[in-house]
Amino acid sequence: MIRILATDGMEASAVDKLKSLGYEVIEKFYEPEELKTAVKDVDVMVVRSATKVKKDIIDAAAETGRLKLVIRGGVGIDNIDKPYAEEKGIKVTNTPAASSASVAELTIGHMFSMARFIGIANATMRNGEWNKKKYEGIELAGKTLGLIGFGRIAKEVAKRAEVLGMNVVYNKRSGAEAEEETARFVDLETLIKNSDFISLHIPKQKDKDYLIGKDEIEMMKDGVFLINTARGGLIDEDALVEALDSGKVSAAALDVFKEEPTKNEKITKHAKISMTPHIGAATKEAQTRIGGEIVQIIEDFFSKE
Structure with a gap:
């Protein structure tokens, strides 16, 4: 079963949709040292702005090679080292239009x-x-x-x-x-x-x-x-x-x-x-759109596998 780790939370309807499609969804925030272990056993990681996916996290994921996709639920990907991740065979994308x-x-x-x-x-x-x-x-x-x-x-x-x-x-x-x-x-x-x-x-x-x-x-x-x-x-x-x-x-x-x-x-x-405390995308409508985009990205990615 494909395992999805949502470290910074995910809109409830998106979680329900992914589960109905047969994916396992884990909603849990990990501190950096704990995340190094968690990423070794998931296929997808969905993050917002709190989780940083830098070289050390990517190296940990690369030890097993299971992680194939990192999605930033939002516009920017400043908290993800995209070039290094993709060098390791991990696709990085975001949801630019939703918010x-x-x-x-x-x-x-x-x-x-x-x-x-x-x-x-x-x-x-x-x-x-x-x-x-x-x-x-x-x-x-x-x-x-x-x-x-x-x-x-x-x-x-x-x-x-x-x-x-x-x-x-x-x-x-x-x-x-x-x-x-x-x-x-x-x-x-x-x-x-x-x-x-x-x-x-x-x-x-x-x-x-x-x-x-x-x-x-x-x-x-x-x-x-x-x-x-x-x-x-x-x-x-x-x-x-x-x-x-x-x-x-x-x-x-x-x-x-x-x-x-x-x-x-x-x-x-x-x-x-x-x-305001970084709430630009914090509306019900934006979160629903972000969740929908995340589901579509995951479906599209694994349909091509």
Whole structure:
């Protein structure tokens, strides 16, 4: 029987479907040392962001050669050493389309939260404060939204922002221009200098520590708003706090952090940061779609065996 290990959980209907098809599904999180043993006796491993599938785990799996497929339930595969895994004969794939709408909606939600002080007003009212005059916000309509990266999620953000009356520009890291109904291509420097809101939608950087650091922030408009629902570590958190304190950045929204769970109190206690605990894909609809994609990937893979 084909054994599937879901280390970070899996949507219930997907588990039920796989079992009905005759697969054995094990839902259990393992610490790294324990995982080295567990991977030797499974054919498929399904992970989210918590489990790291790096060289040591892959080497352990390769000892028996049973593991043939690793699926990341989500968009990125930064937590998996894909080249090394495939070198060892282990296919690595993900579910890139399933959570695009959910992450896009969270991005827009954070933009509203920053623009209208929704998060901090909620918190201060619970402390008995009535800061009606303090929380004068801005409207999103007429503002320029710069999207760094223009993949599936960014395109969903662009659609929603255009309906809100925003002017949307985007940058592709490849530099290739394309005609889009809801957005206009600009180079990265132009985007950074001219956007009122900047939202990141790219993978983790391999060639530099941060995409947005002190130098990039200095290029931005005074009072800019920054959003990161993509990957932790794309923004220099120390530089961000400094810019928030000085007023250079009006507010920031973070769903992802350099360290998760984040222990950076300069971030977690900052009144100008709208925060969520990496929940971009955490909607019922996205989880159902992710589960469905995982089932289809597994069916397709073993039908060709």
